[in-house]
Amino acid sequence: MAAKTNALRLLDQLGVPYQTREYEVDPEDLSAETVAAKVGLPCEQVFKTLVAIGDRNGPCLAVIPGNLQLDLKALARVTGDRKVETAPLKDVQNLTGYMRGAVTAFGCRKPYPVYLDETAILWDIISVSGGMRGLQVFLAPDDYARATGAVFHAIAK
Secondary structure (H helix, E strand, C coil), X not given: CCCCCHHHHHHHHHCCCCEEEECCCECCECCHHHHHHHHCCCHHHEEEEEEEEECCCEEEEEEEECCCCECHHHHXXXXXXXXXXXXXXXXXXXXXXXCCCCCCCCCCCCCCCEEEEHHHHHCCCEEEECXXXXXXXXXXXXXXXHHHCCEEECCEC
């Protein structure tokens, strides 16, 4: 790998064990299914990080398996909001510092609350973005939660 991302530097600072996997990026297809195929994992083991905005508590990050969709009502219950919506794509980079396809909870512009779908505990290792397109980080779900302050909840359907 040519350079470390802010996400990897943060993991190093925290002493979190991880592995990385690089893959060829197709800017026309940034889907979790495609990423999973390229890194050799089942789609449900590759977690995507979505930016959501609650009507009471503002932005948060929802981390869900690549083969599922975010359950906005479940996320709202967990965050204490009446209503939660995914952030418009045009706002994602400004909120997180990361472009679409590279969003990760590691090293965001601000420390947002992070909600990790409870299915993560079914895996010894999960894959999340490493902070740039074409880079995935493999780490234990508990290490991810410790590094990001994530809490486990059923937020995907």
